[in-house]
Amino acid sequence: MSSNITWHDTSITKEDYRKKNKHSSGVIWLTGLSGSGKSTIANIVNQKLFEKGLQTYVLDGDNVRHGLNKDLGFGDRDREENIRRVGEVAKLFADSGTIVLASFISPFRSDRDQIRASLTEGEFVEVYVDCPLQECEKRDPKGIYKKVRNGEIPSFTGIDSPYEAPQSSELVIRTEQESAKESADKIIQFLQERNWI
Ligand SMILES: Nc1ncnc2c1ncn2[C@@H]1O[C@H](COP(=O)(O)OS(=O)(=O)O)[C@@H](OP(=O)(O)O)[C@H]1O
Numbered sequence: 593m594s595s596n597i598t599w600h601d602t603s604i605t606k607e608d609y610r611k612k613n614k615h616s617s618g619v620i621w622l623t624g625l626s627g628s629g630k631s632t633i634a635n636i637v638n639q640k641l642f643e644k645g646l647q648t649y650v651l652d653g654d655n656v657r658h659g660l661n662k663d664l665g666f667g668d669r670d671r672e673e674n675i676r677r678v679g680e681v682a683k684l685f686a687d688s689g690t691i692v693l694a695s696f697i698s699p700f701r702s703d704r705d706q707i708r709a710s711l712t713e714g715e716f717v718e719v720y721v722d723c724p725l726q727e728c729e730k731r732d733p734k735g736i737y738k739k740v741r742n743g744e745i746p747s748f749t750g751i752d753s754p755y756e757a758p759q760s761s762e763l764v765i766r767t768e769q770e771s772a773k774e775s776a777d778k779i780i781q782f783l784q785e786r787n788w789i
């Protein structure tokens with residue numbers, strides 16, 4: 593299908609962008625149930641890194657589904673395509689020297705692993721935002737679980753659509769047991785240990 597398309601190398605490389613920014617780049621991938629705390633934590637990390645003068649950006653499921661992926665729903669195939677496209681976008685951001693905070697349910701292990709494989713080793717940090725369904729449902733920040741229980745939303749993750757928890761993520765964050773700020777600090781500490789920042 594793409595046999596007539598040629599890849600163009602640019603004269604400014606990822607390393608050049610990183611040198612200019614004075615820090616490394618890559619993808620911090622937050623995965624977990626709806627309401628587990630992905631967006632909240634991604635936002636705190638983003639704000640803290642931004643305040644340090646770093647080049648960062650948040651890619652968030654709800655937002656991306658308003659634009660780039662507004663043609664996609666929540667069947668297995670559409671979720672897979674959602675994550676594939678977002679993975680490609682995240683890779684472009686990483687190539688531009690940006691630290692990307694990607695916050696998506698991303699329920700399928702193979703989809704997340706494919707993004708890891710598409711990036712250079714060490715550029716993908718999987719963060720499992722672990723929170724029991726019962727607690728997510730109690731929080732229900734958008735009132736979405738209420739709608740699910742009223743039968744208004746089919747194929748909802750954790751209810752009647754699967755969630756495959758990571759088995760070897762770089763970080764596990766238990767948001768029922770720690771504050772969002774503590775979780776954000778853990779991620780930042782990890783980036784410091786890995787010499788990203
Ligand atoms: N059926 C169903 N299942 C799960 N989630 C649903 C569904 N319908 C709508 N929503 C809302 O969409 C947000 C999840 O979008 P994602 O792009 O992260 O999902 S996925 O990775 O493609 O599974 C999710 O937002 P978050 O709460 O931020 O995770 C929900 O608010």
Ligand SMILES: Nc1ncnc2c1ncn2[C@@H]1O[C@H](COP(=O)(O)OP(=O)(O)O)[C@@H](O)[C@H]1O
Binds near residue numbers: 625630
């Ligand atoms: N430790 C915590 N970490 C993150 N969010 C928390 C925590 N404790 C309570 N919350 C609350 O839980 C909700 C999580 O919502 P959100 O960040 O939108 O989750 P997600 O993006 O995973 O759907 C927010 O209302 C947030 O204030």
